[in-house]
Amino acid sequence: MDYTPNTDKDRESMLRExxxxxxxxxxxxxxxxxxxxxxxxxxxxxxxxxxxRELGKxxxxxxxxxxxxxxxxxxxxxPSTVDAxxxxxxxxxxxxxxxxxxxxxxxxxxxxxxxxxCDLTGMDVSNASMYDGATSLAEAMILASRIKGKKQVxxxxxxxxxxxxxxxxxxxxxxxxxxxxxxxxxxxSDFETEGSSAIIIQNPNFFGLIENLDEIRKKAEDILFITSxxxxxxxxxxxxxxxxxxxxxxxxxxxxxNPMNFGGPxxxxxxxxxAYVRQIxxxxxxxxxxxxxxxGFALTLCTREQHIxxxxxxxxxxxxxxxxxxxxxVYLVTYGKNLGKxxxxxxxxxxxxxxxxxxxxxxxxxxxxxxxxEFVVRIRKDILSKLSDIEIGISLEExxxxxxxxxxxxxxxxxxKEDIDRVIYEITQ
Amino acid sequence: MKLLNEKSKSGSSSFNVSLLDIQTxxxxxxxxxxLNLPELAEVEVVRHYTNLSKSNFGVDNGLYPLGSCTMKYNxxxxxxxxxxxxxxxxxxxxxxxxxxxxxxxxQQILCExxxxxxxxxxxxxxxxxxxxxxxxxxxxxxxxxxxxxxVIIPDSAHGTNPASVSLCKFESVHVKTSLTGVIDLxxxxxxxxxxxxxxxxxxxxxxxxxxxxIIEITExxxxxxxxxxxxxxxxxxxxGIVKPGDFGIDIIHxxxxxxxxxPHGGGGPGSGPVGVTKELEPFLPNPxxxxxxxxxxxxxxxxxxxxxxxxxxxxxxLLRAYSYIRSIGASGLRDVAENAVLNANYMKERLKRHYxxxxxxxxxHEFVIDDSLMPNGVTTNDIAKRLMDxxxxxxxxxxxxxxxxxxxxxxxxxxxxxxxxxxIDAMKVIKxxxxxxxxxxxxAPLNAPIGRLDxxxxxxxxxxxxxxT
Numbered sequence: 099m100d101y102t103p104n105t106d107k108d109r110e111s112m113l114r115e116x117x118x119x120x121x122x123x124x125x126x127x128x129x130x131x132x133x134x135x136x137x138x139x140x141x142x143x144x145x146x147x148x149x150x151r152e153l154g155k156x157x158x159x160x161x162x163x164x165x166x167x168x169x170x171x172x173x174x175x176x177p178s179t180v181d182a183x184x185x186x187x188x189x190x191x192x193x194x195x196x197x198x199x200x201x202x203x204x205x206x207x208x209x210x211x212x213x214x215x216c217d218l219t220g221m222d223v224s225n226a227s228m229y230d231g232a233t234s235l236a237e238a239m240i241l242a243s244r245i246k247g248k249k250q251v252x253x254x255x256x257x258x259x260x261x262x263x264x265x266x267x268x269x270x271x272x273x274x275x276x277x278x279x280x281x282x283x284x285x286x287s288d289f290e291t292e293g294s295s296a297i298i299i300q301n302p303n304f305f306g307l308i309e310n311l312d313e314i315r316k317k318a319e320d321i322l323f324i325t326s327x328x329x330x331x332x333x334x335x336x337x338x339x340x341x342x343x344x345x346x347x348x349x350x351x352x353x354x355x356n357p358m359n360f361g362g363p364x365x366x367x368x369x370x371x372x373a374y375v376r377q378i379x380x381x382x383x384x385x386x387x388x389x390x391x392x393x394g395f396a397l398t399l400c401t402r403e404q405h406i407x408x409x410x411x412x413x414x415x416x417x418x419x420x421x422x423x424x425x426x427x428v429y430l431v432t433y434g435k436n437l438g439k440x441x442x443x444x445x446x447x448x449x450x451x452x453x454x455x456x457x458x459x460x461x462x463x464x465x466x467x468x469x470x471x472e473f474v475v476r477i478r479k480d481i482l483s484k485l486s487d488i489e490i491g492i493s494l495e496e497x498x499x500x501x502x503x504x505x506x507x508x509x510x511x512x513x514x515k516e517d518i519d520r521v522i523y524e525i526t527q
Numbered sequence: 528m529k530l531l532n533e534k535s536k537s538g539s540s541s542f543n544v545s546l547l548d549i550q551t552x553x554x555x556x557x558x559x560x561x562l563n564l565p566e567l568a569e570v571e572v573v574r575h576y577t578n579l580s581k582s583n584f585g586v587d588n589g590l591y592p593l594g595s596c597t598m599k600y601n602x603x604x605x606x607x608x609x610x611x612x613x614x615x616x617x618x619x620x621x622x623x624x625x626x627x628x629x630x631x632x633x634q635q636i637l638c639e640x641x642x643x644x645x646x647x648x649x650x651x652x653x654x655x656x657x658x659x660x661x662x663x664x665x666x667x668x669x670x671x672x673x674x675x676x677x678v679i680i681p682d683s684a685h686g687t688n689p690a691s692v693s694l695c696k697f698e699s700v701h702v703k704t705s706l707t708g709v710i711d712l713x714x715x716x717x718x719x720x721x722x723x724x725x726x727x728x729x730x731x732x733x734x735x736x737x738x739x740x741i742i743e744i745t746e747x748x749x750x751x752x753x754x755x756x757x758x759x760x761x762x763x764x765x766x767g768i769v770k771p772g773d774f775g776i777d778i779i780h781x782x783x784x785x786x787x788x789x790p791h792g793g794g795g796p797g798s799g800p801v802g803v804t805k806e807l808e809p810f811l812p813n814p815x816x817x818x819x820x821x822x823x824x825x826x827x828x829x830x831x832x833x834x835x836x837x838x839x840x841x842x843x844x845l846l847r848a849y850s851y852i853r854s855i856g857a858s859g860l861r862d863v864a865e866n867a868v869l870n871a872n873y874m875k876e877r878l879k880r881h882y883x884x885x886x887x888x889x890x891x892h893e894f895v896i897d898d899s900l901m902p903n904g905v906t907t908n909d910i911a912k913r914l915m916d917x918x919x920x921x922x923x924x925x926x927x928x929x930x931x932x933x934x935x936x937x938x939x940x941x942x943x944x945x946x947x948x949x950x951i952d953a954m955k956v957i958k959x960x961x962x963x964x965x966x967x968x969x970x971a972p973l974n975a976p977i978g979r980l981d982x983x984x985x986x987x988x989x990x991x992x993x994x995x996t
Binding site for chain 1: 654689769794841855912943978
């Protein structure tokens with residue numbers, strides 16, 4: 099393939115116009131001994147059908163067995179409306195809406211996304227989105243230590259272990275100290291707030307359990323309360339975070355209309371109370387009017403951002419996950435109120451699967467607490483060997499040495515009762 | 528256009544879900560009592576967004592010469608590639624050989640293109656790549672047991688550079704641009720010291736000029752024991768022509784959404800892989816994807832800066848970039864650079880007859896003009912808005928900051944000469960309008976989906992959701 103439309107004749111006449119003899123005359127600023135003398139060692143070009151054949155061969159090295167993996171990335175159905183809309187070139191091939199007069203599509207869609215995130219979380223303000231759940235949370239940690247002036251944060255060990263690693267990376271760079279809070283029986287244990295700027299809690303937590311947010315807020319009344327969610331579908335069923343007086347809500351929004359894609363792109367959700375609006379990282383879309391008084395939308399509060407503030411910006415992030423946020427918006431409005439039912443169905447399937455598994459000798463539920471669509475079971479090794487062509491969940495031992503032989507199991511609408519019954523059959527036959 | 532919540536009608540949502548006869552385990556007092564999402568029939572959802580898309584301008588609509596953003600055509604085959612069913616797997620799946628192969632092969636290809644030793648594809652965007660690169664500098668410094676605090680940044684740099692430096696608690700020190708549009712070597716020498724961790728360079732720089740002193744610059748920094756970081760935003764001009772690794776670069780980030788044609792998505796998702804020298808390889812983010820005994824596997828390095836993404840980066844974008852590179856091959860990559868530079872120089876030569884060109888010399892993939900010759904107080908912003916009426920996306924405006932009233936124009940290689948000529952003609956007409964009919968410009972756009980927007984008002988009393996009043 100070749101996407102450079104200039105013909106030889108075009109090139110000749112353009113070179114003449116410029117006044118150089120040949121194309122290399124345009125590269126004369128490059129020191130001559132740096133100019134490559136031989137072609138790059140990359141395979142030669144392919145036609146579309148050759149390329150698809152080649153990619154198909156590589157793709158087939160992946161396999162897609164029945165899987166109950168969750169833990170930060172979820173297999174949900176994507177309504178057909180989502181692809182139809184996000185495939186439109188007017189959306190997908192535009193960039194950050196620097197010129198609002200010809201970017202109203204992106205801008206209004208993001209404004210509506212921000213509004214729906216606030217509907218779900220109960221927060222006052224959502225940004226236009228960030229890279230993913232983990233980096234959103236890292237930005238929240240940095241924001242908290244900046245405004246509170248204390249370079250220490252409390253982090254629950256029931257936070258997704260990958261997110262804890264990302265926090266560690268950012269904390270090291272930004273010179274913040276992380277204090278781990280232990281987990282007791284699957285839930286965040288007691289903690290002391292002194293010297294810390296914020297507490298970070300995942301809900302539902304990494305084990306799928308619903309944390310006691312009321313109690314945590316009471317104990318942490320003098321510091322910022324930051325939450326992380328990897329399965330925001332739970333929001334359609336659970337009380338919104340605003341009811342627990344949470345200060346900053348972060349989440350991975352992949353569940354809302356974005357494919358698993360081996361973990362990326364994700365959608366970093368970031369929402370705050372009104373009080374922090376001028377501290378928030380990332381893009382924000384706001385309503386305004388044009389010179390004729392018509393309603394329109396534009397990027398706003400840009401004085402927080404790096405193209406104006408440079409080294410004093412609230413973050414170095416200059417883009418959002420625009421198309422993923424658009425997918426989330428289309429997803430949310432396609433379901434509308436039925437999103438609550440979808441959440442309930444996910445919960446029902448998980449309750450059903452957990453119940454059936456716990457009746458099998460050699461499989462034990464690990465935590466006896468309310469969960470949303472993920473739960474932890476201990477599986478005896480001989481049983482596990484019967485499930486070689488099923489991905490039953492995420493092995494927890496690597497991240498929690500105490501949880502030997504334990505698996506985090508997730509059900510969604512993509513693992514219906516027949517799939518659950520198949521697993522039970524394979525184990526018990 | 529009406530908002531979703533204004534179109535919402537209770538009971539009209541048709542996307543049904545059937546529940547099972549199973550009791551929930553979640554106590555009532557933890558459950559929400561209402562869910563306030565808009566309700567629309569599916570056909571109304573589709574029409575809403577289809578109509579919104581009509582008020583948007585993408586590369587698929589026309590010339591989009593947004594400087595330093597490389598808004599080239601996004602081949603449709605890449606979208607097909609990214610949606611191959613088997614690639615959509617869970618990040619912790621054990622059956623991931625195909626996905627690992629794509630990432631590994633892409634890492635190798637990016638090494639070959641840039642002359643770097645190793646790449647990580649974890650960073651999700653350019654600025655994410657920058658902060659990852661500065662974290663590598665910081666961790667490298669810690670390992671050497673040195674205390675250095677400053678990072679040198681040219682005054683023409685992208686604003687994200689100093690912001691990334693601040694994120695890592697270093698101090699930015701700015702070096703001046705010379706009269707010829709490159710780094711002022713005397714100023715650089717003066718600001719170098721043993722307190723400098725390194726330099727962040729953009730080359731070709733944001734004036735579109737390849738810094739002819741690049742070897743000298745990296746040598747000066749290395750002589751003081753510092754590292755050289757290249758912001759690879761402008762890699763499009765160098766493909767197959769020159770390798771940054773050959774001019775002394777220690778760390779580089781690339782923007783796959785710029786150079787390697789993945790769609791910008793209205794702001795993202797992008798991808799900002801980071802490449803390093805052999806010495807810095809152990810500091811790349813964990814996990815790395817490496818080949819050991821002919822098998823691809825994840826590897827954790829003890830010296831790594833750690834993880835910077837929930838999983839392995841924006842795999843969907845890596846797939847598109849891989850598809851692009853394989854479809855055009857080595858000779859196609861060189862064609863890209865040659866034609867990107869040809870198109871930019873052609874436009875520059877023709878536009879300089881009508882507009883002020885502050886740095887009149889050969890450019891690479893982009894160039895800067897300004898509004899200093901505009902009569903009747905017409906500004907760069909007016910020119911940008913008027914360009915919309917001619918069916919073009921405006922260039923990047925008021926950047927780089929070192930040129931007052933700058934317009935940074937990057938046509939890219941995927942435009943035909945006819946498109947370039949049409950843009951040049953429009954710019955000529957605008958210049959004439961500025962003389963004879965300046966009001967037309969200050970009121971522009973006249974044919975856009977909406978009139979000129981009041982940006983000040985948006986910021987003064989921010990209304991950021993449909994709930995706020």
